[in-house]
Amino acid sequence: MRTPPVIAVVGPTGSGKSDLAVSLALRxxxxxxxxxxxxxxxxxxxxxxxITAAERRGVPHHLLDTLDITQEASVSDFQVQARELIADIHGRGRRAILAGGSGLYVRAALDVLEFPGTDPAVRTRLEAELAARGSSAMLEKLRAVDxxxxxxxxxxxxxxxxLEVHEFTGRPFSSFMPRREYFQPAVQVGLEVDRVLLRERLATRVHAMVDRGLLEEVRRLDALGLRNGKTASRALGYSQFLKVIDGVATVEHAAEETIVATRQFARRQLTWFRADPRIQWMGWQDPDLVEKAAARCI
Structure with missing residues (x-):
């Protein structure tokens, strides 16, 4: 039997990817x-x-809540985990549906993409050199080899x-750039947004997060080591609300900074996904969105 294509629901933050993914899973x-x-x-x-348990509507979700906040997210680890899950889900006669706006992670799961290894000793030495010489000098060092x-x-x-990749592998980092070639059959559904409405929605969503207790969540995670997490500490909203805890910003100012940063992030996401001609774009508020998307995923 033909292996069904992997489905990926992509688009900017706040466009409704999680809801569409659940609806497609049910369908x-x-x-x-x-x-x-x-x-x-x-x-x-x-x-x-x-997405909350209620919003999942009984649909199994994978790779949520898999890391402590002090751990660093790894796209190469994600690639292995996602592909194992895809094989398992398809092996049980079900459909694997990726949902998320982290463009590189989506490509890692879908595309022919090789990740070079790491060498902690080399990384440590290069970071010490960065601290001593500055980023401009390190950029010039990179320019000489890549x-x-x-x-x-x-x-x-x-x-x-x-620089670490070049020293570790002997190949320029640019040689590991991904190709737009699927690792296995896939369909990408992109949510086409009205940018004015999205800007308004993102502002409303941030204010709703504040009302739901974002500051308290950041305070609780700060006590668990949030600032020590290389990935988690940079998350939208969390870095801004740490300033409130430090007494250098008000809640109102942190919320506005989060809104601005989220809108900028959404623009970068759109730029990333728009560059992929394989994505099939559909209106985020189309009343027949689920039916149209499902028809593309057969």
Whole structure:
């Protein structure tokens, strides 16, 4: 029998990916695999808009609440876990449905994509060199061995990663860039949004998070080591509300900063997903969205 395609529901934050994924799972007999990097973290519920048990409507969800906040999310680990889950779900005669806005994680599950290994000793030495010489010097060092990556990267953390990969593998980091080639049959459904309405929705959602207790959630996670988490501490809303705990921002100011950062993130997500010509875009408020999406996923 033909193996059914993996389904991926993608789009910007706040566009309704989780709801559509659940509806498709109910329609097609599927299970949902989370592809939102921040929803891996236990306890980060309000600020990540993590789907609740009631909202899952009985549909099994995978890769939610798999990490402590002090652990670092790994796209290569996710690739292994997601592909094992896809094989298991399809092996049981059900449909695997990825849902999330972390573009690289979606591609890691769907595309032919090789991840280079890591060397903690090399990483530590390069980080010490960064502290001593600064990011500009490290970027020039990268330019000498991998000008393609040097032209693309500005974030110090990613510059160090590119240098580590070159030293560890002998290959430029740019040689590991993904190709738009599916690892196995797949269908990507993208949620087309009205940008003005999305801006309003994101602001409303942040204020609702505050009302639901976002500050208290951040305070509780801070006591558990949130600031020590390289990935979790950078999550939208959490970094802003840590400033409230530190007494350097008001709740109102932190909420506005979160709204601005979330809107910027949504624009970056749209840019990322728009670059993939394989995505089939559908109106996020189309009353026949579920039926139309399901028809594309057969």
């Amino acid at each position: 097609l007999g599927g299970e949902v695999i989370n592809a939102d990097a921040m929803q891996f973290y236990r306890g980060m519920d309000i600020g990540t808009a993590k 000008p393609v990556s040097a032209g693309r990267l500005s974030d110090a953390r990613r510059i160090i990663r590119a």
